[in-house]
Amino acid sequence: MLERGNWLNEPAEWGFEADGLRVVTGRATDFWRETHYGFTRDSGHFLGIATEGDFTAEVQVRAGYQALYDQAGIMLRLDEGHWLKAGIEFSDGQAMLGSVLTVGRSDWATGPYAGDPGDVRLRLTVAEGVVRVQASADGRRWGLVRLAPFPKAASYLVGPMCCTPERAGLEVRFTDFRLGPPLGRDLHDLA
Structure with missing residues (x-):
């Protein structure tokens, strides 16, 4: 399915492998808008797949984070001023x-992760103008990371x-x- 995606800021080194996608990040890449730091950056690597309305997406992310702000995860995007990224960040x-939720300006919510940050699963559901982000260490128990309003779109x-x-x-x-389609699970259903 990732083969259907289009790059925003295609990395110099990347490729599809038997089990997914391998990427090596470029220098000074980031997604951020204004808050606290006062700058706007839209240079991070994002492989966007178009949805048909509301959806649930999942991905497993493996990386060895070492330097300040190294990050990898999943992104939801309408345009440069309306997006969300979630995952692991050093x-x-x-x-x-x-x-980070951006609706004009970026916020940032972060905290310790109890599992192995080098191997995390992320789930993002958009339904009826709400985005729900979940994380899992094993693909069975999905804890809530964030629940926020997000603009409705086709x-x-x-x-x-x-x-x-x-x-x-x-x-x-x-x-x-x-x-696929939104899961439609209760907020406290961790499955």
């Missing part, structure tokens, strides 16, 4: 689970995202990407 000396772009604002060379593997 901050304060450790790999943290986090998300189509969205969703897919793997990675960037390294402070360096180049983070190698990331994205596997088990799935895209």
